[in-house]
Amino acid sequence: MNASTIDFPVQMNRNESNAPGQNMQKPNSPEPEAHAIAPATAFQIGKLSVSFGAHTVLKDVSLDIKARSVTAIIGPSGCGKSTFLRSLNRMHELVPDARMTGTIRLFGENIYGPEIDPVVVRRRVGMVFQKSNPFPTMSISENVTVGLRLNGIRNKGILQERLEKSLKMAALWDEVKDRLNAASTSLSGGQQQRLCIARALAVEPEVILMDEPASALDPLATTKIEELILDLKKDFTIVIVTHNMQQAARISDQTAFFYLGELVEYAATRKIFTNPSVKQTEDYVTGRFG
Amino acid sequence: MESASHHSYRKGKNVLMQLVTLACALLTIIPLFLIFFHLLRSGFGSLNLAFFTHLPRPVGEPGGGMANAIVGTLVLLGLATVLGVPFGVFGGVYLAEYASRRVAWIIRFTADILNGVPSIIWGMAVYALVVLRMKGFSVLAGGIVLGMMMIPMVLRTTEEVLLLVPSGYREAALALGISRWRTVCSIIVRTALKAIVTGLLLSLARVAGETAPLLFTAFGNSVWSHHLSDPIAALPLQIFTFAIAPYDDWHRQAWAGALVLLLMITLINIVVRLLTRDRFAK
Numbered sequence: 109m110n111a112s113t114i115d116f117p118v119q120m121n122r123n124e125s126n127a128p129g130q131n132m133q134k135p136n137s138p139e140p141e142a143h144a145i146a147p148a149t150a151f152q153i154g155k156l157s158v159s160f161g162a163h164t165v166l167k168d169v170s171l172d173i174k175a176r177s178v179t180a181i182i183g184p185s186g187c188g189k190s191t192f193l194r195s196l197n198r199m200h201e202l203v204p205d206a207r208m209t210g211t212i213r214l215f216g217e218n219i220y221g222p223e224i225d226p227v228v229v230r231r232r233v234g235m236v237f238q239k240s241n242p243f244p245t246m247s248i249s250e251n252v253t254v255g256l257r258l259n260g261i262r263n264k265g266i267l268q269e270r271l272e273k274s275l276k277m278a279a280l281w282d283e284v285k286d287r288l289n290a291a292s293t294s295l296s297g298g299q300q301q302r303l304c305i306a307r308a309l310a311v312e313p314e315v316i317l318m319d320e321p322a323s324a325l326d327p328l329a330t331t332k333i334e335e336l337i338l339d340l341k342k343d344f345t346i347v348i349v350t351h352n353m354q355q356a357a358r359i360s361d362q363t364a365f366f367y368l369g370e371l372v373e374y375a376a377t378r379k380i381f382t383n384p385s386v387k388q389t390e391d392y393v394t395g396r397f398g
Numbered sequence: 399m400e401s402a403s404h405h406s407y408r409k410g411k412n413v414l415m416q417l418v419t420l421a422c423a424l425l426t427i428i429p430l431f432l433i434f435f436h437l438l439r440s441g442f443g444s445l446n447l448a449f450f451t452h453l454p455r456p457v458g459e460p461g462g463g464m465a466n467a468i469v470g471t472l473v474l475l476g477l478a479t480v481l482g483v484p485f486g487v488f489g490g491v492y493l494a495e496y497a498s499r500r501v502a503w504i505i506r507f508t509a510d511i512l513n514g515v516p517s518i519i520w521g522m523a524v525y526a527l528v529v530l531r532m533k534g535f536s537v538l539a540g541g542i543v544l545g546m547m548m549i550p551m552v553l554r555t556t557e558e559v560l561l562l563v564p565s566g567y568r569e570a571a572l573a574l575g576i577s578r579w580r581t582v583c584s585i586i587v588r589t590a591l592k593a594i595v596t597g598l599l600l601s602l603a604r605v606a607g608e609t610a611p612l613l614f615t616a617f618g619n620s621v622w623s624h625h626l627s628d629p630i631a632a633l634p635l636q637i638f639t640f641a642i643a644p645y646d647d648w649h650r651q652a653w654a655g656a657l658v659l660l661l662m663i664t665l666i667n668i669v670v671r672l673l674t675r676d677r678f679a680k
């Protein structure tokens with residue numbers, strides 16, 4: 109397989125693929141900060157504010173997100189968790205009157221730079237939604253490879269290889285390998301969500317954002333997703349919004365607690381759940397409000 | 399606790415309501431059966447091979463058929479499709495996916511008015527715009543008037559079914575780093591494709607029976623048309639001409655023509671049903 113024969117940022121070696129700004133590096137103007145960032149930091153978020161029209165939803169949020177770890181975002185409904193997540197792959201821009209200020213760097217590169225195409229950002233930063241949404245007109249295999257095919261990859265060998273690899277990474281291969289051409293809607297809810305994860309993995313992103321990926325699933329399916337997340341963090345940076353405190357405690361390495369659009373506390377998950385510094389955080393994680 | 403008599407009163411009202419609505423529902427489908435029955439009785443006898451293969455004969459000569467009118471209707475519908483489908487579908491995509499709220503409102507409002515414009519006015523407009531300019535009735539003018547009538551219908555149904563596609567699919571596609579136009583073509587339109595085709599066919603069925611606008615444009619004739627600038631026959635026109643003439647033989651042929659036209663429209667509707675059987679949004 110030769111990456112130069114296809115017009116898509118194929119990453120051969122995952123261990124090297126998280127190098128700073130690999131996919132978006134401009135030929136002659138590398139960001140000066142790029143050299144100063146340790147590769148262990150995926151996102152550097154500085155003074156991020158987002159508003160929809162006159163409504164300010166996020167205020168001055170600053171935090172760094174570690175690469176190849178799971179970062180959980182918690183907080184009561186409406187505090188801006190989804191908005192925060194969607195600003196990380198510029199999905200919030202789909203809302204016509206959304207406005208963002210501040211900076212977000214991904215492996216040192218400003219993803220809001222004037223010459224950066226949001227489409228390219230989204231290939232590097234994949235997303236899994238609360239409601240599983242496999243494309244209903246497509247089979248299981250077509251769903252997995254759609255991101256590659258619609259970006260011009262025709263080579264059957266590459267598609268087949270990515271199909272199998274992504275389904276295996278999403279722990280779905282054994283369940284569907286005999287019916288890859290079946291309708292995606294024939295799968296159970298949990299399987300559909302893992303299919304969506306496989307679909308996101310197939311384009312080989314560096315980061316995967318998950319917005320309450322298990323909140324519509326039964327406990328067994330939830331457990332599978334959680335195991336999967338722990339497995340994926342070896343290769344990917346994962347940011348997950350969850351309503352479920354136990355889930356955040358079980359799977360995340362760092363936890364950020366948001367309240368009314370502000371970042372109240374951000375620390376190692378163990379600290380947030382056992383010894384938070386802020387009273388509000390303690391009240392929330394112990395279930396006193398939210 | 400409510401009394402037993404009150405309970406049975408309410409139950410009675412419920413039954414009455416059911417009967418009334420059932421009667422109304424039945425009344426709406428009875429005309430179709432009456433029409434079919436009548437057309438079969440009056441027209442079936444005149445349906446033979448000659449009806450589909452021969453040109454109409456002059457008054458007094460027995461036999462003849464409506465071959466040119468049948469072909470004419472198909473040609474006119476083909477032209478209307480060529481014109482109506484791209485404008486209607488692309489316009490609908492624009493409306494659903496790209497237009498700002500204000501622009502969408504203006505287009506939607508205009509299309510709704512156009513959908514309510516009586517067909518005879520469409521005929522007069524195309525007469526003024528095309529027939530007078532081309533100095534004659536023509537296939538082209540007939541196709542244009544039917545196509546123009548299709549555009550706002552197709553535009554609105556396309557828009558409506560695209561808006562029915564759950565936004566989750568749009569978001570999922572964009573989040574995969576698929577570009578906007580590819581998302582629109584390959585995900586959203588594809589998801590709604592059957593419903594879009596259904597809208598097309600229904601609008602085609604609607605214009606297939608139009609008579610008034612064709613009187614001003616295609617005009618009709620009783621020979622084969624060879625050029626886009628010739629007048630052309632169409633089933634509704636031929637039915638009209640034959641039905642108002644004082645000859646029994648022509649009346650029988652008019653009935654047969656009406657039967658064929660109704661069967662064509664029924665066929666389109668059956669195709670629609672087959673297409674929508676397994677639709678994405680159940």
Ligand SMILES: Nc1ncnc2c1ncn2[C@@H]1O[C@H](COP(=O)(O)OP(=O)(O)O)[C@@H](O)[C@H]1O
Pocket residue numbers: 160163165183184185186187188189190191192203
């Ligand atoms: N598309 C939008 N347009 C306007 N306001 C929005 C939009 N999406 C979210 N909001 C507002 O932003 C706030 C935060 O929403 P969200 O980020 O979805 O919160 P959370 O995910 O924490 O429940 C809410 O008050 C919500 O009403």
Ligand SMILES: [Mg+2]
Pocket residue numbers: 189190191319
């Ligand atoms: Mg949310």
